[in-house]
Amino acid sequence: MRCYRLEKGGHLDGIVPREEPMPTPKPTDILVRVHAVSLNRRDALILHERYPLPSAPDVIPISDGAGEVVAVGAEVTRFQVGDRIVGGYWPRWHDGRLRPELLDQPGCTLDGMLTEYALLDQQWAVHVPGHLSWAEAATLPCAGVTAWNSIVGGEPLRPGQTVLTLGTGSVSLFALQFAKMLGCRVISTTSSKIKAGRLKALGADHVINYIDTPEWGQAVRELTEGRGADLIVETNGPATIEQSVRAAALYGQIVLLAVSAPTSRSHIEISGEAYGSTLATIRRIFAGNRADHEAMNQAISAHHLRPVIDRVFGFAETHDAFTYYLGSKPFGKVIIRID
Missing domain, CATH: 3.90.180.10 (Medium-chain alcohol dehydrogenases, catalytic domain)
Incomplete structure (x- = not known):
């Protein structure tokens, strides 16, 4: 072979x-x-x-x-x-x-x-x-199991709640698809106009250009009438964690997947101002187990994702x-x- x-x-x-x-x-x-x-x-x-x-x-x-x-x-x-x-x-x-x-x-x-x-x-x-x-x-x-556990592995999401995904990596795309499958509203970020169109075609309700809008946490709050995102799939930390906290709803969930990035920053920094204004929970995951995978496959089959x-x-x-x-x-x- x-x-x-x-x-x-x-x-x-x-x-x-x-x-x-x-x-x-x-x-x-x-x-x-x-x-x-x-x-x-x-x-x-x-x-x-x-x-x-x-x-x-x-x-x-x-x-x-x-x-x-x-x-x-x-x-x-x-x-x-x-x-x-x-x-x-x-x-x-x-x-x-x-x-x-x-x-x-x-x-x-x-x-x-x-x-x-x-x-x-x-x-x-x-x-x-x-x-x-x-x-x-x-x-x-x-990527599939990681996104699945990001969306369903914490406090249950309800239809109509808001999920924020960062960028267009494969975990973020899966998370967008799973969130829409559950009836959630999805806000996504990208720096590319072409990819923004593809995100919307995939189901994103709003797309924020994080280059044009570096304070995208505030933009998320504005799109949600001040409430913030109920769940954030944080794939880009540590550089983006401050904005993710600012984007989170009062009792929001931040699923932290990446803790390193190709930058000089190797540690996570959240200002007291940002974290003091929320009761958000930060949750770490590392993909998932076989039972998670099988549950995800059942959902994928049922919805023909x-x-x-x-x-x-x-x-x-x-x-x-x-x-x-x-x-x-x-x-x-x-x-x-x-x-």
């Missing part, structure tokens, strides 16, 4: 193509013919040796991939040959809270999905919503896919198709 391995971090040349023997399922394993993978920011951080978890030597990269089960071990009960699956972002975290002994991730501490055939324990995968293509299914484990894809590359174009992802600001997911 063909695969890629991360022989040495720090640069793209460290991701090296290989020809390897086909893996054989052990009793509880499933063998998956991978059809598509999607890139996430964590894949770039692992490549550049900046991810919190140290990666295993010579690991197969990329956490998110979708494929077809082509063989099963003798004790497998959750899947059968022909099933369409995606691997889990935290494969050992099935339910409840994340614990230290569950801190394994494909493409990091475990072999990932940038391979023609992946061997997974049956507990490490979930079924794919039937209406999704392979490329669409491959977007779900990291389709993830946003920016561009698809071939398997032999893996370096081009990484280069594009790292050097551009895609609107939606970057996919590598494995034919």
Whole structure:
């Protein structure tokens, strides 16, 4: 089989193509013919040796991939040959809270999905919503589950409440879609007029240009008649956290996903004036567990939601896919198709 391995971090040349023997399922394993993978920011951080978890030597990269089960071990009960699956972002975290002994991730501490055939324990995968293509299914484990838990994982949102999303990263786009699915009003930010139009086409009720309106927290309050946003999906911290707090409703929720950014600021600063004016709750999440993923898939199936894809590359174009992802600001997911 063909695969890629991360022989040495720090640069793209460290991701090296290989020809390897086909893996054989052990009793509880499933063998998956991978059809598509999607890139996430964590894949770039692992490549550049900046991810919190140290990666295993010579690991197969990329956490998110979708494929077809082509063989099963003798004790497998959750899947059968022909099933369409995606691997889990935290494969050992099935339910409840994340614990230290569950801190394994494909493409990091475990072999990932940038391979023609992946061997997974049956507990490490979930079924794919039937209406999704392979490329669409491959977007779900990291960005999809993160956005889902951002929207539904805290105090329940009610139809008509306001959700604020920042930028046009894949988590923000998923969050916009899930919030609209729940009947919420969505305000989004971007610096691009073209992307503003695409955000509105995706369902955003209002779009604020954060370059033209640097005090966008006040603009959010004006659009909500002084109330503020009930939930803010904060993907751009720490630089944006002050404005997010200023945009929050009195008892709003701020879901903090990123705590570092490519700037000189490495710590979070919230002025006393901003935080003293709200009773907002700041909540941290790190994607989610298998039960969260399965609940999200049920909602995606019921509403026939389709993830946003920016561009698809071939398997032999893996370096081009990484280069594009790292050097551009895609609107939606970057996919590598494995034919």
